[in-house]
Amino acid sequence: MCRHLAYLGPAVPFGDVLVEPAHGLYRQSWEPRRQSSGVVNADGFGVGWYADGDPVPARYRRAGPIWADLSFADLARVVRTGALLAAVRDATLAGADAEAAAAPYAAGPWLFSHNGAVRGWPGSLTPLARRLPGEELLSLEARNDSALVWALVLHRLRDGDEPGEALADTVYEVAAAASGSRLNLLLTDGVTIAATAWGDTLWYLTGPGRRTVVASEPYDDDPRWREVPDRTLLTAGRTDVSLTPLKEPPA
Numbered sequence: 001m002c003r004h005l006a007y008l009g010p011a012v013p014f015g016d017v018l019v020e021p022a023h024g025l026y027r028q029s030w031e032p033r034r035q036s037s038g039v040v041n042a043d044g045f046g047v048g049w050y051a052d053g054d055p056v057p058a059r060y061r062r063a064g065p066i067w068a069d070l071s072f073a074d075l076a077r078v079v080r081t082g083a084l085l086a087a088v089r090d091a092t093l094a095g096a097d098a099e100a101a102a103a104p105y106a107a108g109p110w111l112f113s114h115n116g117a118v119r120g121w122p123g124s125l126t127p128l129a130r131r132l133p134g135e136e137l138l139s140l141e142a143r144n145d146s147a148l149v150w151a152l153v154l155h156r157l158r159d160g161d162e163p164g165e166a167l168a169d170t171v172y173e174v175a176a177a178a179s180g181s182r183l184n185l186l187l188t189d190g191v192t193i194a195a196t197a198w199g200d201t202l203w204y205l206t207g208p209g210r211r212t213v214v215a216s217e218p219y220d221d222d223p224r225w226r227e228v229p230d231r232t233l234l235t236a237g238r239t240d241v242s243l244t245p246l247k248e249p250p251a
Contacts, residue, residue, distance in 0.1 A: 003028040003041055004087035004103065004113040004186050005219070006193045008238045009211030014049055014084050015076030021219035029066045029088040034201045034217040041088035044102030045069075048111040049081035050190035055109045057085075057190065063098040083190035085111040091144075101142035105150045109189040112153060115216055116182030116199055118145035124178035128152060149174060153187065163187050163194035164235040168246055171196050176249035186214065193236045195228075196246065202228040210238040 005025050007017045019026040023033060029041045046061035062069050066088055087103035103113035118125060125148055129137060132155055140147045149170065156166035171183045175198070182199030193214050195202060205213040205225050214236060218225040228234050233244045 002087050002089045002103065002113070002115045003032055003035065003216040004085070004115050004184075005213065005215040006085045006111075006186055006188045006195070007211075007213050008083050008188070008191075008193060008236070009213075010209050011052070011080045011082040013077055013080050014047060014086070015073075017084065017213070017219075018047065018086055019073075019076050022221070023217070024219045025086055025088055025215075026066055028217065028219075032217060041065075041090045043091035044089040044099060045072075045087065046089075046099070046102040046104050047072075047075075047084060047086035048104040048106060049079065049084040051081065055190065057083075057104075057106060057109070057111050059104060059106055059111075061099040061102040061104075063102065083188065085113060085186060085188050087113040087115070087186075097142035097144065101144050101147070103146065105141055105147065107154050110154070110157065111188050111190075112150045113186045114146035114149050115184040115186070118149065118174060118183075119178045119180040121145040121178070122148075125174065128173060128177055149183070149185070153185065163189070163192060164233050164244070167194050167196050168233050168244075171198050172247060172249055179249075179251075184216065191237070193234070195234045195236075197228040197230050197232045197234070198246065199230070202232075202234065204228060204234060204236065204241055206236075206239070206241060212236045212238055212241065 042065035045066040048057040048059040104111040185196045187194045231246045
């Protein structure tokens with residue numbers, strides 16, 4: 001299980017979004033308020049962000065807990081961005097992939113995170129993995145369930161699917177193959193955000209100054225936070241949010 005967050009809005013030091021809020025992602029690494037599985041997210045973290053004029057995001061990822069990384073504190077204080085995706089990780093299974101297993105995953109303009117776990121991994125997704133071209137399987141960033149879910153999403157994006165469509169169809173496929181999975185997915189290209197609520201909490205906040213935040217849980221007590229119903233697709237820009245019910249696979 002993990003906690004994740006995506007932000008679109010005025011350019012700010014990313015610490016203003018991740019560290020400074022009373023219950024920001026930084027604090028959620030050891031004290032999440034609404035996490036349904038696990039209590040500490042200390043198995044790695046990452047942040048991806050976009051610089052003005054560059055559609056390809058930068059990333060900073062580490063295998064250890066966010067609170068133990070002194071370099072992150074400096075980056076969070078001085079790096080400014082108007083779009084980011086960040087996550088703190090509670091590993092489903094211990095592995096040797098170190099920071100490669102920490103979200104966000106990336107390809108081209110995209111950043112991606114998976115909050116949840118695939119039931120019966122890895123065997124449950126073997127039929128889906130076999131549908132992917134060999135080069136896409138070989139390019140997996142890590143050997144965990146989240147990396148394969150990302151490969152399935154990315155395959156759809158490269159085939160021309162819209163972001164929300166790619167997430168919704170991937171959740172449907174994975175839920176059909178591995179019933180009981182938790183599949184809260186988060187995707188951004190620095191211009192839009194797409195996310196799914198499937199088995200864990202998801203919230204969003206829109207505010208003045210063309211700002212949208214989508215997160216596993218609120219980072220403060222602002223009354224404008226709204227919870228996304230379970231089994232829902234969220235798509236958003238800087239000023240608008242749309243919610244669409246997701247289809248359940250056959251039992």
